[in-house]
Amino acid sequence: MLIGIAALVLAVGAYIYKEGLRPHEILTRLANPFAFWGSKDPQKTIIGSSNSSGSINLEKVGGSENGTAGVGGYKAGLPSRREKVDTVVIEDDGEEEDPTTPTAPVKIELSIPDVEEPAKEVRRGKGKTRKTLVEDDDSDEDLSVPMFPALNSAQRAGKPSPLPQAPSLVVPGIMAPPPLPVPKLAAGPPSLAPPSLMAPPPIPIRKPMGSSAAASARNAQYSRPGPFASSSLSVPPSASSLAVPPSASSSLGVTGQKSSLQLPPTHSQPPPKPRQKVILTPGHSPLDWANHQRSLPFVPLRRITPSELATHGPRKNETKTYWTVLEGKVYDMTPYLPYHPGGEKELLRVAGKDGTKLFNLTHPWVNWDNMLRGCEVGILVSENEMPKKEVMLDGDADGGEDLESMD
Numbered sequence: 001m002l003i004g005i006a007a008l009v010l011a012v013g014a015y016i017y018k019e020g021l022r023p024h025e026i027l028t029r030l031a032n033p034f035a036f037w038g039s040k041d042p043q044k045t046i047i048g049s050s051n052s053s054g055s056i057n058l059e060k061v062g063g064s065e066n067g068t069a070g071v072g073g074y075k076a077g078l079p080s081r082r083e084k085v086d087t088v089v090i091e092d093d094g095e096e097e098d099p100t101t102p103t104a105p106v107k108i109e110l111s112i113p114d115v116e117e118p119a120k121e122v123r124r125g126k127g128k129t130r131k132t133l134v135e136d137d138d139s140d141e142d143l144s145v146p147m148f149p150a151l152n153s154a155q156r157a158g159k160p161s162p163l164p165q166a167p168s169l170v171v172p173g174i175m176a177p178p179p180l181p182v183p184k185l186a187a188g189p190p191s192l193a194p195p196s197l198m199a200p201p202p203i204p205i206r207k208p209m210g211s212s213a214a215a216s217a218r219n220a221q222y223s224r225p226g227p228f229a230s231s232s233l234s235v236p237p238s239a240s241s242l243a244v245p246p247s248a249s250s251s252l253g254v255t256g257q258k259s260s261l262q263l264p265p266t267h268s269q270p271p272p273k274p275r276q277k278v279i280l281t282p283g284h285s286p287l288d289w290a291n292h293q294r295s296l297p298f299v300p301l302r303r304i305t306p307s308e309l310a311t312h313g314p315r316k317n318e319t320k321t322y323w324t325v326l327e328g329k330v331y332d333m334t335p336y337l338p339y340h341p342g343g344e345k346e347l348l349r350v351a352g353k354d355g356t357k358l359f360n361l362t363h364p365w366v367n368w369d370n371m372l373r374g375c376e377v378g379i380l381v382s383e384n385e386m387p388k389k390e391v392m393l394d395g396d397a398d399g400g401e402d403l404e405s406m407d
C-alpha cells in the first residue's frame with residue numbers, strides 16, 4: 001500500500017516536474033481533468049504552433065477535427081495562455097465542405113500576450129521547451145499553450161536567449177571566424193598618426209604654371225610669391241613693408257605736423273626764422289629779373305682771391321658793387337638787389353664772402369645758377385694760387401687775371 005502511494009506520488013511529482021506546473025495550476029488541473037489530460041473541446045484544436053521562440057501559434061477554431069481546412073477560423077498569437085487569447089470565431093454554417101474545394105477564406109487574428117502573465121511564468125518555467133507543433137488532436141500530449149518566458153520577462157533578461165539577439169553565424173562544431181583586423185593608427189593617414197611615431201610627409205610644392213625649368217627659376221627669383229609661385233605658404237607682405245618711409249613721409253608733408261615748405265629733417269641745425277618776403281617795387285618781379293638778366297653786359301671771368309672778394313662787402317666798399325660766392329663761383333649780385341623777394345638787407349648779409357651755406361639754409365630749392373647766370377664775374381681761388389709776377393707784368397689794376405688768358 002505504501003509502496004503504491006509512494007509510486008503514485010513519485011509519478012505525480014515527475015509529471016509536475018516535467019510540466020513545470022505551479023501549485024495553482026496543479027489544483028486547476030486536478031479540478032478539471034480535461035484540462036489536465038488535454039483539451040477535449042472538439043471546437044478547439046491546435047493545428048499548428050511555432051517553436052519555443054515565441055512566434056505565432058495557429059489554433060483552429062471549428063471545422064473538422066482531422067485538421068483539414070473547413071469553414072472556420074484561426075487564431076494566431078504569441079505563446080501565451082489560452083485564456084488570454086482573444087479568439088475570433090467564424091461560425092460554422094453547418095454545411096460540410098467538399099475536401100476538394102479550395103481552401104475557404106479564414107481570418108487570422110494576432111493576439112498579444114498579457115503583460116502580467118509572463119511574470120508568473122518566470123517562476124514556473126525552467127527554460128524547458130516543449131514541442132508545440134501538433135498535427136491533430138489525437139495526440140496524448142497537453143495541447144495547452146506553453147508558457148514560454150515572455151519577451152520582456154526577467155528570465156529572458158537574465159539568460160541569453162536566441163530570440164532578441166541577432167542571428168549568429170557561428171555554427172556549433174565549426175570554428176568561429178577570426179576577428180576582423182583592427183587598423184592601427186600608425187597605418188592610417190599621416191594626419192592621424194601621433195607625432196611621436198612618425199613625422200608627416202612634406203607638403204608637396206605646387207609647380208608654377210610655366211612649363212620650363214628656366215621659367216620656374218625666373219619666376220622664383222624675380223616675382224613675388226603668388227598663387228602660382230613656388231611656395232604658396234609664404235607670408236604675405238606685412239603692413240610695415242608697405243608703409244611710407246619716415247623720411248619720405250616727412251618730406252612729402254604727410255605727417256600733418258610740418259609744412260611742406262619747411263626744411264627736411266636731414267638738417268641738424270634748428271630751422272631759421274620764418275620767411276619774410278618783402279614787397280618788391282614795381283617792375284622788380286621774378287619775370288622782370290629774367291628779362292633784365294638778358295640785357296646785362298658780358299663780363300670776362302677771372303680768378304678772384306678772398307681778399308679781393310672782401311673789398312665788395314657791405315662795409316668799406318669803395319666800388320659800390322656787391323659780390324658773393326656760391327659753390328666757388330663769384331657773382332656780382334648788385335643788379336639783383338631790387339629783385340630779391342627777401343629784401344636787399346638779407347641779400348647783403350652774404351656780400352664780400354661765401355654765401356653758399358646761408359643760401360641753402362634759407363631756400364635750397366632756388367636755382368641760383370640760372371637766376372645769376374648773367375651776374376657771374378669769376379671763380380674763387382686762394383691767395384697762393386694767384387701768380388704775382390704775371391699780375392705785375394700785365395699791370396692789371398685790380399690785380400686779378402683773366403681766366404681765358406690763363407687757359
Ligand code: HEM
Pocket residue numbers: 274275276277278324333340341342343346347349350355358359362363366368371372
Ligand atoms: C645770392 C643769391 C640769392 C638769390 C638769387 C635769392 C633768390 C631768392 C628767391 C628767388 C626768393 C623767392 C623764393 C620763393 O618765393 O620761394 C628768395 C626769397 C628769400 N630770400 Fe633769397 N636769394 C639769395 C640770397 C639770399 C640770402 C643770402 C638770404 C639771407 C640770408 C636770402 C633771404 C631770403 C628770404 C628771407 C626770402 C624770403 C622767403 C620767403 O619768405 O618767401 N636770400 N630769395
